[in-house]
Amino acid sequence: xxxxxxxxxxxxxxxxxxxxxxxxxxxxxxxxxxxxxxxxxxxxxxxxxxxxxxxxxxxxxxxxxxxxxxxxxxxxxxxxxxxxxxxxxxxxxxxxxxxxxxxxxxxxxxxxxxxxxxxxxxxx
Numbered sequence: 001x002x003x004x005x006x007x008x009x010x011x012x013x014x015x016x017x018x019x020x021x022x023x024x025x026x027x028x029x030x031x032x033x034x035x036x037x038x039x040x041x042x043x044x045x046x047x048x049x050x051x052x053x054x055x056x057x058x059x060x061x062x063x064x065x066x067x068x069x070x071x072x073x074x075x076x077x078x079x080x081x082x083x084x085x086x087x088x089x090x091x092x093x094x095x096x097x098x099x100x101x102x103x104x105x106x107x108x109x110x111x112x113x114x115x116x117x118x119x120x121x122x123x124x
Contacts, residue, residue, distance in 0.1 A: 005051025005123050009033045010040035010067065011085070012059040016108070020054060020085075023112055029119065036060075037067035044077055051123040057086040057097060065100045072101040081122035085110065 007029050011017050017033045024031050032047065034040035037059060044050060053071070057064030064084060071077040081104070084097035089107035097105045104118040 004049075006030045006032055006047065006049050007052050007054060007119070007123075008040060008043055008047075008050045009054045010035075010037060010059075010064075011054070011056035012036060013056070016056065016085075020110065023110075023115075024119075027116060037062035037064070037070075040067065041070070044071075044080070050080055052119060053080060053082045054085050055082050055102070057084050057088065064097075064102075068097075068101040083115075083118055083122070 007024055009017050009020050009031060011033070012035050014035065017035070021031045021033060032043055034043055038061070040053070055064040055067060064086070068082050071080065071082060082102050083104040083106055084102035085106055085108065086093065086097065087108040094105045103122055106115055106118065
C-alpha cells in the first residue's frame with residue numbers, strides 16, 4: 001500500500017531516525033526527519049503534506065512535551081497527529097504524554113506492529 005501523507009520523525013538521535021525511517025520506508029511510508037524540535041517546526045512550516053509526527057520526548061533544548069504544546073497551540077499545526085516516542089515506559093508516562101497533547105504513545109524499543117497500527121489509525 002502506498003501512502004500519500006508523509007511522516008515527520010523528530011529525534012535528536014540519528015540512529016533512532018535511521019531505524020524508524022528504514023522500517024517505515026519498507027512499509028511504503030514516505031518519511032522526513034529532523035534532529036531537533038526547531039528543525040521539525042521549520043519543516044512543518046513549509047511542508048503541508050505531513051500526516052503525522054513521531055516526536056521523541058527527551059531532546060535537548062526543546063523536549064517533546066514543550067514541542068507538542070507548541071504544535072497544539074498553533075492554528076496551522078494543531079490538527080496534525082503526534083505520536084510520542086519515548087524510552088520512558090514507567091507507570092504514568094503514557095498518561096503524561098497524552099496529557100501533554102500527544103495523540104498516541106509508543107515506547108522504545110519500538111514495537112513495529114503497534115507503530116503501524118497507530119499510523120493507520122491516525123493518518124487521514
